[in-house]
Amino acid sequence: MNIIISNSSGEPIYKQISSQLKNLIFNGELLEGESLPSIRSLAKDLKISVITTKRAYEELENEGFIYTLPGKGSYVSAQNMEILREKKIKIIEDKLSEAVDASKLIELPIETLKEMLDILYNNK
Missing domain, CATH: 1.10.287 (Helix Hairpins)
Known part of the structure; x- marks a missing residue:
């Protein structure tokens, strides 16, 4: 999974992450049930705040793109x-x-x- 963050974009970083993940799901590159990197791991890889990554995951979860199992991680939801x-x-x-x-x-x-x-x- 390759997420690219642009500091020069007017879009907030958490939105950049969530929109790129939505596109990966929509295009079938991330499949139903597939696990996502942990919030901490993704934050470390992207060299951003854990809070920013958490916000992106929360947005995706609120919109039904992913679900989180406490202590296990976040996964791609079944999508229509x-x-x-x-x-x-x-x-x-x-x-x-x-x-x-x-x-x-x-x-x-x-x-x-x-x-x-x-x-x-x-x-x-």
Whole structure:
């Protein structure tokens, strides 16, 4: 498992960890029942505070991505892939809505917005 932390990102470190773990689960790189590194171990590997790692794990647990067995560790929860997909689609819709609002604010034609989306989509 490879988690990359960016100090220059505007996103809090715990969010970076939780979003990367969500992506690993969503992409099937972390499977149901698979154990995660301990909070202390992950904090040590990433050279960050245990509190930060704990917060990331708590967020993942609250959202149902992982579960913790006291004294045993944290594990990937059974996921309904359709629910995960719907969550991702909702995030995309929200971000696209922001882009539409910003483009309307500067009166950017929809054709230009579609071209921009096409270029970005095809270059990733």
